[in-house]
Amino acid sequence: MVPASQTPIPAARTLDQLRAAIARLERASASHGMAPLAFGVAALDDAMPQGGLTRAALHEVAGAGLDREHGALGARFAAGILARLAGPVLWVVGHGALTPPFAPGLASVGLNPDRVVYAQARHDATLLVMEEGLRHRGLAGVVAEFAAPLSLTASRRLQLAAEATGVMAILLHRQYRSALSEAAGATAAATRWRIAALPSGPALPHAPDVPGLAAARWRIDLTRCRGGRTGSWIMEACDASGRLGLAAPLAHGPAAAERRLRA
Amino acid sequence: MIPNQPVVTALHDGRRRVVAAADAAAQLLGLRPGMALAHAAAVVSGLTVMAAEPEADAAALCRLAAWCRRYTPLAAPDSPDGLWLDITGSAHLFGGEAALAGGLAARLGRDGLMASAAVADTPGAAHAAARYAPGVLPAGEHLALCGPLPIAALRLPPDTVAMLRRLGFDRVADLDRVPRAGLVRRFGPMVTLRLDQLAGRVREPIVPLLPVDALQHRVTFMEPLLTADALSQAITHLVTPLCGQMERAGQGARRLDLLFERVDGATQAVRIGTARPSRDARHLARLLDEHLEKIDPGLGIEAMRLVIPLAEPLHWQQDGDALTELAADISALVDRLSNRLGAERVYRMAPVESDVPERSLRRVPALALPGGTWSGPHPAPLRLLDPPCLVEALALLPDQPPAAFIWRRRRHVIRRADGPERIYGEWWRRDGEVSAVRVYFRVEDADGNRFWLFRQGDGVDPATGGLRWFLHGIF
Structure with missing residues (x-):
């Protein structure tokens, strides 16, 4: 046995090499040669391991506050992502009081409703239907609205299905009038997002008294990111082509607006 | 044949002629199968009597059973006047058991056949219920629900039924309460066999008619x-x-x-x-x-x-x-989901030309060709509440957004708003909409949540609406 002190190990370099090797392995198995989907906002893309959302992976999205139940912000966020991919989309919706997404609303962030096939599944069948969709290579992505905590096993199944075909999986958490704690358990998802509404700025920055609505403002929290960093950003909601914009924080308006132009 | 004219068919039972079947008009007048024809003719004057043709009836029933194969592969005639359909593996294609049974009975009714349908766990229970209590018997409750039915529901020979009634058995449940040994000794195995078949204790296979040309x-x-x-x-x-x-x-x-x-x-x-x-x-x-x-x-x-x-x-x-590869791929997925969830639960949305948001789209089959353009309200909410949800709100008339509104006992103070946008009623659809107007506002509350509110009425003319506020969508 050689004492550890006699062989100086360049720990940082070894770690870096190992990380790179793992990243290569993961990329080879999971990327299907498809580039990750960047948001086009440097601050957001830098947090993710390959500079964007991995296509062949499971992503979790949840609303915050009032939207935990309605999932309108989360659905808009998901639609904005899928709007920028090509191909049909399977949207698994629930029964009864959980309202499905309003098709013109999807169109308003650039996801043409003609691309969307809805499947209405009972709560216990939602994940099965989602997995079924993920097995079909022709799809751009599968969104499922789910009103229960996601177990580690179930999330692994979805992640593996997405990896096998390269179809993007987005699980939209909704809570139907219940006080369930936020789904914070460990899952196999690549990323987990939380979208919260923030008060927006005046419609016309130079004339704050003129009534009207500016672009909606969101706080986007990346609360989990495999191989990347978590973070929190204030953004302008998806525009008509599904793109997010970096918002000017209220406190220092003009300066931040300048930054946005550069970004 | 003149409708509402009582008609019976007759056949020979030994030396006398008896009524074999009676139509609805004849049954209203009290004529029943099994009655002596002389008796029937005495009760109803001008009764039309036709010779019964049991063989032709059986052949027609077979043809009807073959037609019923559209509903299930397991269809069989149940002489003399019934049909068996095992819909276990096919009800999902027709919108469920109740829809299938109702649709089948209505379809036969349109063709002039008096039909009643029942769905139950066992053929015996379905046979009894179809004749005495049509409808869908919930799974597992067929025995309890068939208990109050008369003994005649059990598919027993008429003389056995008559004898049982003489002994005081009126209901199916009465038979289930007495020792079986006595029943077998007195009536042979038939009575207990029918009881067991009804309860599902003895399996009763349906032997299906097979198509010859497929x-x-x-x-x-x-x-x-x-x-x-x-x-x-x-x-x-x-x-x-x-x-x-x-x-x-x-x-x-x-x-x-x-x-x-x-x-x-x-x-x-x-x-x-x-x-x-x-x-x-x-x-x-x-x-x-x-x-x-x-x-x-x-x-x-x-x-x-x-x-x-x-x-x-x-x-x-x-x-x-x-291109075709992609289309084929989707159709495979749609098939699999349709067979699992039911075809009506896998769909797409298609635009409909209407300014009223809830009418601006409709469901179409998932593989329907896309048509029409998506214009709609812009920007549109992502969740549309259908029907719109009544909220408490107050606003200055005619064109001011409300300062706050209360929805589900929670007060939302409105900080910013956009509007009004007027949508007029579609008088060509409903009389009530001739002068109806909705005034829409997009509003944002203090937390940044965005809602789509509308007020009934333009605030000037009372005929346009009652000035109540509704929440219609969430952005």
């Missing part, structure tokens, strides 16, 4: 099959040659029936449908595989038969065309 393939097994894996293998062996046959005939299957013949003589069936004609063996086999869990192999399956009752022309397709 493409089909049957395999028998040396050893009865028991496991799902073995059955799944057998499905592959059935599907492949049939797909070859379809290819030679230029056909693709729209519907497939898979019949499992059990060692004990019972037949079980699975039916699947496809959204587009298909002869892709792998796809069809997977669709069938999904329903294997519904099959109870019992002591083993000794033969399987795959029938294609509905096929459509499907022409040669060149492989490798990216």
Whole structure:
């Protein structure tokens, strides 16, 4: 046995090499040669391991506050992502009081409703239907609205299905009038997002008294990111082509607006 | 034949002539099958009597059973006046059991046949309920619900029924309460057998009519099959040659029936449908595989038969065309989801020309060709509450957004708003909408949540609406 002190190990370099090797392995198995989907906002893309959302992976999205139940912000966020991919989309919706997404609303962030096939599944069948969709290579992505905590096993199944075909999986958490704690358990998802509404700025920055609505403002929290960093950003909601914009924080308006132009 | 004119058919019972069947008008007048014809003629003057033709009736019933194969592969005549349909594996294609039974009875009614339908766990219970309490008996409750039915519901010979009634048995439940040994000694095994069949203690197989002209393939097994894996293998062996046959005939299957013949003589069936004609063996086999869990192999399956009752022309397709490949891929997915969830639960939305948001779209089949353009309100909410939800709000008339509104006991103070946008009622759809107006506002509350509110009425003319506020959407 050689004492550890006699062989100086360049720990940082070894770690870096190992990380790179793992990243290569993961990329080879999971990327299907498809580039990750960047948001086009440097601050957001830098947090993710390959500079964007991995296509062949499971992503979790949840609303915050009032939207935990309605999932309108989360659905808009998901639609904005899928709007920028090509191909049909399977949207698994629930029964009864959980309202499905309003098709013109999807169109308003650039996801043409003609691309969307809805499947209405009972709560216990939602994940099965989602997995079924993920097995079909022709799809751009599968969104499922789910009103229960996601177990580690179930999330692994979805992640593996997405990896096998390269179809993007987005699980939209909704809570139907219940006080369930936020789904914070460990899952196999690549990323987990939380979208919260923030008060927006005046419609016309130079004339704050003129009534009207500016672009909606969101706080986007990346609360989990495999191989990347978590973070929190204030953004302008998806525009008509599904793109997010970096918002000017209220406190220092003009300066931040300048930054946005550069970004 | 003149409607509402009582008609009976008659046949010889020994030396006297008796009523074999009576139509609705005759039954209203008190005529019943089994009555002496002389008696009937005395009760109703001008009664039309026709000779009964039992053989022709039986043949017609067979034809009707064959027609019923559109609903299930397991259809059989139940002489003299009934039909058996085992809808276990096919009800999902018709919107559920109640919809299938109701639709079938209504369809037969339109063709001038008096029909009543019942769905139950056992053939005996369905037979009894169809005649005395039509409807869908919930699973597991057939015995309790058939208890109050009269003994005649049990498919017993008339003299046995008469004797039982003389002994004080009126209801099915009465028979279940007495010792069985006595019943068997007095009436033979029939009474207890019918009771057991009704309760499901004795299985009663439905022997299905098989189509003669459809493409089909049957395999028998040396050893009865028991496991799902073995059955799944057998499905592959059935599907492949049939797909070859379809290819030679230029056909693709729209519907497939898979019949499992059990060692004990019972037949079980699975039916699947496809959204587009298909002869892709792998796809069809997977669709069938999904329903294997519904099959109870019992002591083993000794033969399987795959029938294609509905096929459509499907022409040669060149492989490798990216566009058709994509379309084919989606149709495979749609098939699988439709067979699992029901066809009406897999759909797309299509735009409809209407300014009223909830009417601006409709469901279409998932593989329908896209048509129309999506304009709609812009920007549109992502969730539309249908029906709109009444909220408490106050606002200055006519064109100011509310300062706050209360929804589900929570107060939302409005900080910013956009509007008004007026949407006028569509008088050509409903009289009530001639002058109706909705005034829409997009509003944002103090937390940044965005809502779509509208007020009924333009705030000037009371005829346009009652000034109540509704929440219609969430952005």
